[in-house]
Amino acid sequence: AAALARDCAAEIDAEGGIQTRNPEELLEVFTLLTWAAQALAEAGPGGTPAHLAAIERIAPALRALRHADGGLARFHGGGRGLAGRLDLALANAGVKALAHPGLTMGFARLSGGRTSVVVDAADPPGGRAGRLAHASTLAFELTSGRRPVVVNCGSGTPFGPAWQRASRATASHSTLAIEGFSSSRFGARSNEALVDSAHVVLVRQAVGEAGHHLVLAQDGWSATHGLTHSR
Structure with missing residues (x-):
């Protein structure tokens, strides 16, 4: 314990995120921590304060990464997750806290009615945490009700090394791409961390009478093309 x-x-981290910025991996961590807490409670002593506090932090983070149809946003090697697993994990944990305003694990969330948008609004993870990171800076997914409308390709790992590498490229995400140049580049092997990473240089988010407002910019093509991408 x-x-x-x-x-x-x-x-x-303090916002309930993990370094890989992989939403599906965060769900796996959350599920295991919840099971461990339940097992420790049944055995007598229960979970430690740090253990239980981690569960309390992760729950609202997962709610921020949850689309209107109950699936997770597909980013940095993570998929939607098994149908119903996210909601079941949140119910089992019993944490009622809602998603926090602002960025969660580097993602921005916009929502209204039954429509949700999740945007990659931070630099790709680096170092060991970025071994399977995607060049997805400023990419977004949009779901309306039970229908995904705009999505990323997700992880290509189940289909072999070539598809894994292709799925990490900017062109496999719902964002601007320049032919032959991802916003972040990676080494010769598909499991290498991204190099020459894009940096988010502007994040402006607000909620007003007109709705949600989000402005982002990244400099991934500044050195190669002299361009900054804003959306």
Whole structure:
């Protein structure tokens, strides 16, 4: 329990995110932490404060990454998750906190009625955490009711190394792409971290009478083409 508490404090940030910025991986972590807390409670002592606090932080983060149809946004190697798994995990945890305003794990959320938009609004993860990161800066997904309208390709890992590499490229995401140049480039092997990464240089988010307002910009093609992408 003590080792788990240390890992929770070290690996789960203050907003409930993880370094890989992979929403489906965050759901897996959340599910395992919830199961562990339930097992420890049944055994007697229960989870440590750090363990339980990590669950409390992750739940609203997952709600921010949840589309209107109950699936997760597809980013950085993560998929939608099994149907119903996210809602079941949130129900089992019993955490009622709603999604926080602002960015969650580097993603911005816009929603109204039964429509949700999730946007990659931060730099790609680097180092070991970025081993399977995607060049998806400023990409977005949009879901209306039960219908995904705009999506990313998701992970190509199940289809082999070539598809894994292709799925990480900017062209596999719902954002601006320049032929032959991803916004972040990666090395010769498909499991390498991105190099020459794009940096988000502007994030402006607000909610007013007219609705949600989000302006973003990234400099991924500044060195190669002298361009900054804004949306």
